[in-house]
Structure formats: structure tokens, C-alpha cells
Amino acid sequence: MSMLLNYEWKGNVRELRNAIEHAVILADSKVIQPEDLPEAVHSDSMDQTEYTDFCELDWVKARERFSRQYLQNLLAKTGGNIARAASIAQISRESFYNNCKNLGIDWNAYRRDKNIETGGEI
Secondary structure: OHHHHHOOOOOHHHHHHHHHHHHHHHOOOOOOOHHHOOHHHHHHOOOHHHHHHHHOOOHHHHHHHHHHHHHHHHHHHHOOOHHHHHHHHOOOHHHHHHHHHHOOOOHHHHOOOOOOOOOOOO
8 A cells, every 4th residue: 555655646547547457457366465566666665755754753663663564464465364474474373463463453354264264265
């Protein structure tokens, strides 16, 4: 979402619509990932404006914001599968779950398969 908000849409709504259509076609899941967006949006997103928000925060708040975004991105990528997300982060499932809980992240909201008993899509 931050990539879409921070990108300068020179083609306005038409360019945005094309970028979303592109992402929907390329997406492997129901959640659009940054790599699904056109390269122009992708490459422009790592400019200095993205870091400005963090630079204006104190260390504790910046670390908390980064941690929240990192965990949310992992959950989106894995469809809410905590075991896979924890494996990517190279931490235990329990630690991943506790971090989500401490940061107020509802990992169930990221499940591709909303059936809690099946544990989501793998």
C-alpha cells in the first residue's frame, strides 16, 4: 500500500488502474505483493521519502513500526501461515506469534483459508 501511495502517478487514474490490473494478473494469491506491481512502481518506492517517516521517530517507535510492517508483510506473503512466516524470519513459531500479539497484529486476518482448523493454505 505504501508503494502505491508514495508513487508519483504521472498518468493519474489510468496509470493506477493499469498497475492494479497488472498486479492482479501476476499475483499468486489474493493479496497483492510488491513484486506483483509494475517495475516502475517497484523501483520508485525505495526513494528517500519512504525512510523519512522512520527518521522522524525515536528509536523505539521506529523499531516497532518496522517490526509491525515486517511481520505483516511476512503474513501476507505466506497467507497467514505462522510456521512458514517464522521460518522465513528464522525465529520460532512461538516467538513469531508472541511478536504479533505484542504488536497487536491479528494473524488470522491474513489467512487465505479462513478455516482456523485447517491452518490456512500452504
